[in-house]
Amino acid sequence: MKHNKVFHTTRLRLAGLYAGTMGFILTLCAVGFYEAMAYSHVSELNHRIESVAGTLHDGLEASLQQPGKLEPIVQKFIPSLCIAGTTCAYKSTAAHYLGVFQEHGYYIRFVTLPGQLLASAGEATTDLPIRVETDPWQILEAPDGTRYQQLSLLLKTANQDAWGYMQVGRSLSDIDGHMVWVRLILLIGLPTAMILVVVASWWLAGQAMLPVYRSYRQMQQFTADAAHELRTPLATIQANLESTLIPDATDADAWDTLRTVERQSGRLSRLVHDLLVLSCVDLQGLPAKQESCHLNDLVSDLVEEFSALAIASNISLTANIQVTTPINVLGSEEQLYRLVANLITNAIQYTPAGGKVTVYLQRKDHHALIQVQDTGIGIAPKEQTRIFDRFYRVNTDRSRHTGGAGLGLAIAKAIVQAHQGTIQVQSEPNQGSVFSIYLPLKSNQK
Template structure:
């Protein structure tokens, strides 16, 4: 198939199409996965900040007494509390380490306290010094410091224990770990997508080859059929042409010569007519199953009639033709009786033609598992194993020199196989070279 430019180009086009579609799907899927992971982490971060801020907010409000003033007890709640004084930041004395609000002890959380005017009063936790001290009253904020680091924070209003406005309370955290995680996800996707596309490319090439195989087989079959049909049609046409040309070269023709020429032309025309009729039958049966007024056909009568009618051909070939009916009841099948007649006749005629003088042909009628079985056995020349797989191909002959001493066109078994399939049956053969052949026809009762 790769040697054929048309199919090779088509295979490349299919492979590239598959790869492009899969690449687009994988890219969209990767983008969707990334967005889903990022959204899930944003939601998790927001919930963490809300939880920490809510816990601290509720604890602080019960201890605050005057607006803008930090009570000493706040040190027990906020680790590393640093109060902003007039002359800058002064660290207050830290209390011994306690297992209090462990979330604030993590390196990425910080706290800021503002008064009602928006002035920074104190910080706690892992407070980054590069953050701008300006106050923003928005509930959720994402800010960037002078070093380019990104932080996410939440702002809430603080009240005293008497429900006066004390100021504002902010809890934030660094997004460095979050960005590092997303960077890792991006790297995995960037490396994984090209790798997946390479695998998809090879798979697409392989799948395109699988998809093209039956098409290529049909193409080769059509090519072979066209060549064989042309060969079969050329022979009688050439014979007729040669006969006519030789007649035209003769100065005069008597009645006997003219009749002989006409008989030759008539014989070749009859052969052409039969060949065209066979081809039309195969084409018609390929397009539709047997639905033309199906009727009951008695195989007992069919076999006995054929054995009787072909007895003369068997005698002329010095072959013994017999039948063996191994059932007591009548075997009826639904179908076209004329075509079934032709099917079995083709098998018997083939058996007679390929059986040497003194041989024997036996037609056996039997049934099994709701199927009628017709076997045509002969003691002829047999069929080689290499030819056995192709004997039902159109125009195929076992003898490679395509001799026509039998007068056939190579369509008999192809027609028989097509008729069997049209009747929901099967036709098979088993044979050994020099030991005869058996053709087995199975039809549903």
């Protein structure tokens, strides 16, 4: 297939389509996974900040009296609160009952309405910018590059006057560090996965194209063999006509030519008929008629019909019907007749003079078994898998003595498959061959 430019290009395009589609899907999945992880971390953090801020907000608002002034009650809520402008030692035990402040990275700040820092607690750096905005959620960035997620809530006095802002936040350093690793893994993993996808796409495209390529090759072979088989009788007819259409040709020459034309015309007719049958198989399969076929009579009639051909070839042809009751199958009697006839014809043609051909009929479980056994030249094991191919013959000689165009067994196999049966061959060189046909019995005979 790689030597055929059309199929190679098609495989390349198909592999590119597979890889492009899978790459797009993988990229979407990677971006979605990253965004989902980031959203999950931030959502959990926001929930915890909201919980702490809400608890403090509800507890402090009732005790605030004057805007911008911290009441003593605030330090009871937050013992480690550090007033702006004073030196305070950091205590990690701020607000013991708010267990979240015992964790790394959290802070709380109180800011006046104009944006002046009143007090802070936790791990907020002194150089963290103060932003008072209408949006309660902000992301702040310290000079060292550390990011903070912050929630600002407006506090009111007991008289419902605006007091200032309470800001609760946490460092995003651990989340950012974790997401850096996730990005690194995705940046390494995604190209690696794409390489594997490209290799797999190329292989899958080859597997997908293989049946098409085989069909294409079979069609090429079929066309070449059909042209060869048609050319031979046509060339014979042309040569004989040219030898006859001369001024000194006699009536005897003309009659010889006509007889040759008649033989070659019959050969062409049979070949065209076989080709039409196989073409029908390719398009829609052989339509097997659902009628009762009596195999006992069919085998007997065939042996009787071919007895003259067997006698002329000095071959013994006999029938061995090993059942006493009729065996019936559903199908087309005409097709089954041709099926067994093809096998008997082959057996006679490839059996030397003095040989023997026997046609057996028996019942095997729920199937009728027809066997055509000969004592002919046999078939080599490596050839047995190909004898049912079209135009294939073990003997490459294409003379009239060796038979037709090599379509008999191909048609036989098509007929068997149309009747839901199977055909098998057992053979050894110079020991003869046995062709076995299994056909399902009618339901009332099973």
